[in-house]
Amino acid sequence: MNNNKYVYFDFDGTIADTMLIVAEIFNEIHQKYHLPPLTEAIGHQLRENHLLAMIRLLKIKFYQLPFILTDIKTRLNQRIKTIPVFEIKDLIKKLQNQGIKIGILSSNTVKNIDQISKNHQMNDFYEIISVPRLGGKATAIKKLLKKRNIQHNNFIYVGDEVRDIIAAKKANVKIISVTWGYNSKNILSHYQPDAIIENPDDGFEIICQFFNL
Numbered sequence: 001m002n003n004n005k006y007v008y009f010d011f012d013g014t015i016a017d018t019m020l021i022v023a024e025i026f027n028e029i030h031q032k033y034h035l036p037p038l039t040e041a042i043g044h045q046l047r048e049n050h051l052l053a054m055i056r057l058l059k060i061k062f063y064q065l066p067f068i069l070t071d072i073k074t075r076l077n078q079r080i081k082t083i084p085v086f087e088i089k090d091l092i093k094k095l096q097n098q099g100i101k102i103g104i105l106s107s108n109t110v111k112n113i114d115q116i117s118k119n120h121q122m123n124d125f126y127e128i129i130s131v132p133r134l135g136g137k138a139t140a141i142k143k144l145l146k147k148r149n150i151q152h153n154n155f156i157y158v159g160d161e162v163r164d165i166i167a168a169k170k171a172n173v174k175i176i177s178v179t180w181g182y183n184s185k186n187i188l189s190h191y192q193p194d195a196i197i198e199n200p201d202d203g204f205e206i207i208c209q210f211f212n213l
Contacts, residue, residue: 010159013181137167
């Protein structure tokens with residue numbers, strides 16, 4: 001039986017601070033898709049809503065979505081060296097020192113995650129898993145648990161969005177939500193994650209409590 005402890009992180013908005021860059025890119029391409037610009041006021045509204053509501057707020061038609069995401073991804077790749085990370089390196093290192101295996105499960109690409117991580121000397125993850133951008137995290141977590149023979153109570157997912165909470169609950173694993181990413185504390189609380197942290201330093205004690213360490 002596998003008794004190892006695992007913590008897998010979402011990447012964008014949880015580890016990598018891509019929000020401002022994505023907003024800048026959207027405002028570079030919005031006219032191409034006949035969409036309104038992303039203002040500060042709309043940005044605040046987006047943080048208070050789930051993914052489908054965000055799409056409606058931005059007046060994006062569903063047929064446009066794959067093209068917009070591809071456009072953003074291409075431009076984001078061109079700025080890969082400028083993407084900062086949140087102050088989360090110490091938390092990850094402390095968890096690793098406890099023998100916890102740290103992975104990434106994200107809708108970003110393995111190549112991007114690996115490059116950004118290396119840029120910030122964070123390239124010692126147990127594994128990096130890329131899942132479809134608009135869904136599939138719950139299925140990916142279930143497959144991971146089965147593949148690694150991981151017990152549900154030995155796995156924690158950490159993410160910044162409502163969809164991370166929904167995915168973790170579907171996969172029957174604990175979810176810790178962080179408030180410095182794409183969704184606000186207010187809407188995250190509404191979806192009842194197992195814990196909410198507002199500072200990376202708070203994560204260590206909570207995770208150790210969940211794992212009885």
